[in-house]
Amino acid sequence: MTLSERKDSLTSIWKTLDYPMIMASRNICCVRRNFLFDLRGWMLQYSAEIFLKSIPFRLFNVECNSKGKESLENKDLLNNLLNMGVDIDRARRRQPGVFNRAVTNEQELKIFLLSKGASDTVIGSIISRYPRAITRTPESLSKRWELWRKIMASDLEIVNILERSPESFFRSNDNLNLENNIKFLCSVGLTHKCLCRLLTNAPRTFSNSLNLNKQMVKFLQETSRSLGHNDPTDFVRKIISKNPSILIQSTKRVKTNIEFLQSTFNLNKEDLLLLICGPGARVLDLSNDCTKKNYTNIKKRLLSLGHTEEEIQRFVLSYLNMIFLSEKKFNDKIDCLIEEKISMSQIIENPRVLDSSINTLKTRIRELSHAGYDLSTSSIALLSWSQRRYEAKLKRLSG
DNA sequence: CCAACCGGGGTCTGCCATAGTA
DNA sequence: TACTATGGCAGACCCCGGTTGG
Numbered sequence: 001m002t003l004s005e006r007k008d009s010l011t012s013i014w015k016t017l018d019y020p021m022i023m024a025s026r027n028i029c030c031v032r033r034n035f036l037f038d039l040r041g042w043m044l045q046y047s048a049e050i051f052l053k054s055i056p057f058r059l060f061n062v063e064c065n066s067k068g069k070e071s072l073e074n075k076d077l078l079n080n081l082l083n084m085g086v087d088i089d090r091a092r093r094r095q096p097g098v099f100n101r102a103v104t105n106e107q108e109l110k111i112f113l114l115s116k117g118a119s120d121t122v123i124g125s126i127i128s129r130y131p132r133a134i135t136r137t138p139e140s141l142s143k144r145w146e147l148w149r150k151i152m153a154s155d156l157e158i159v160n161i162l163e164r165s166p167e168s169f170f171r172s173n174d175n176l177n178l179e180n181n182i183k184f185l186c187s188v189g190l191t192h193k194c195l196c197r198l199l200t201n202a203p204r205t206f207s208n209s210l211n212l213n214k215q216m217v218k219f220l221q222e223t224s225r226s227l228g229h230n231d232p233t234d235f236v237r238k239i240i241s242k243n244p245s246i247l248i249q250s251t252k253r254v255k256t257n258i259e260f261l262q263s264t265f266n267l268n269k270e271d272l273l274l275l276i277c278g279p280g281a282r283v284l285d286l287s288n289d290c291t292k293k294n295y296t297n298i299k300k301r302l303l304s305l306g307h308t309e310e311e312i313q314r315f316v317l318s319y320l321n322m323i324f325l326s327e328k329k330f331n332d333k334i335d336c337l338i339e340e341k342i343s344m345s346q347i348i349e350n351p352r353v354l355d356s357s358i359n360t361l362k363t364r365i366r367e368l369s370h371a372g373y374d375l376s377t378s379s380i381a382l383l384s385w386s387q388r389r390y391e392a393k394l395k396r397l398s399g
Numbered sequence: 400c401c402a403a404c405c406g407g408g409g410t411c412t413g414c415c416a417t418a419g420t421a
Numbered sequence: 422t423a424c425t426a427t428g429g430c431a432g433a434c435c436c437c438g439g440t441t442g443g
Contacts, residue, residue, distance in 0.1 A: 094414085097424045129413075132425080165412060172426065201410060209427070245411065250429055278406090285411085287431050294433080324433055357435060381403075386437045389402085
């Protein structure tokens with residue numbers, strides 16, 4: 001049977017069925033719409049197969065519908081989802097309303113995502129985590145995908161983003177807003193590469209309302225202006241490219257963090273500007289409690305080791321990334337270094353060693369001492385070198 | 400050749416609350 | 422009034438290597 005023959009035969013089956021009866025079954029409506037919707041040949045075949053295989057089951061359902069429409073429509077949906085490997089309990093907990101809808105498009109969503117190269121497992125996982133995805137129409141999905149493709153070079157990259165964060169793509173149905181967001185972000189002067197990073201790293205940015213994004217950009221411009229920057233637009237470009245996640249933070253969070261940096265380190269306007277569009281850009285994402293808690297812990301620990309508050313400020317400022325470290329991580333790393341007779345002053349000279357994982361620190365300390373390298377008297381910088389450079393060094397030491 | 404200096408890159412979702420809407 | 426759309430929140434590093442100067 002060729003494709004067009006199959007299509008014809010299905011169309012005639014469609015015509016012979018009683019229309020109101022068919023309308024009672026959501027799934028038949030969905031499959032029918034697949035024909036109207038412009039899909040590629042093999043996809044048409046695929047949907048036709050789903051249709052043919054499920055006719056007995058669906059007719060049975062239609063029969064039963066006269067008894068209790070609500071519960072059976074729901075049963076039908078549940079069956080579909082079950083077949084797709086969806087974690088129903090999880091999905092129901094997440095968005096119970098989706099399960100009460102008269103019409104859902106799970107089959108079409110599946111066909112759509114398959115055509116973009118997503119696997120069955122990924123599709124099941126997407127629906128489990130963001131069930132409202134099945135309420136989107138193929139037309140709307142197509143349009144949204146098309147807009148994302150203006151930024152991403154391939155479907156596969158988008159599939160990867162969806163797998164990580166289904167909500168970002170499906171939470172909003174407002175494609176015009178998405179289009180306007182893209183226009184707006186371009187107008188801010190972000191390069192294509194930067195947009196690409198934005199979509200990859202903070203896909204939620206594009207589901208934000210245009211207004212919310214505008215608010216953040218405005219806030220950043222005003223901040224830079226009040227700090228005496230002569231080119232606020234350039235500042236915004238810089239800060240977004242340093243910190244692609246900034247547009248998914250609340251202005252309150254970013255504002256509080258900027259104020260924290262200013263007051264904690266007594267910075268003048270110029271230094272503060274350099275910090276927040278440089279090494280401090282990512283710190284702005286930290287939840288406000290987190291920033292304070294982590295800094296307080298560093299301060300507490302160093303005070304107990306006899307350092308002055310001014311020394312502590314200078315130390316943290318010399319490598320602001322350490323403020324990402326939770327209390328436990330920071331303390332464990334310091335403990336681990338001190339146990340090896342490494343002094344605090346060595347750490348202060350090489351704050352980047354705090355960047356290495358505890359695992360790396362421990363392994364390297366062991367290997368180095370085995371090779372006869374005395375960390376208490378020699379440089380500890382190599383604890384934070386790249387693996388390649390470190391191994392070359394270890395080889396020289398051993399050989 | 401070696402190490403210091405320094406910037407860059409990946410990755411940041413999944414849940415809750417609530418105003419708005421049909 | 423059930424459901425949707427949207428804003429906001431908590432959570433909390435590790436690694437690589439280009440360039441430069443000795």
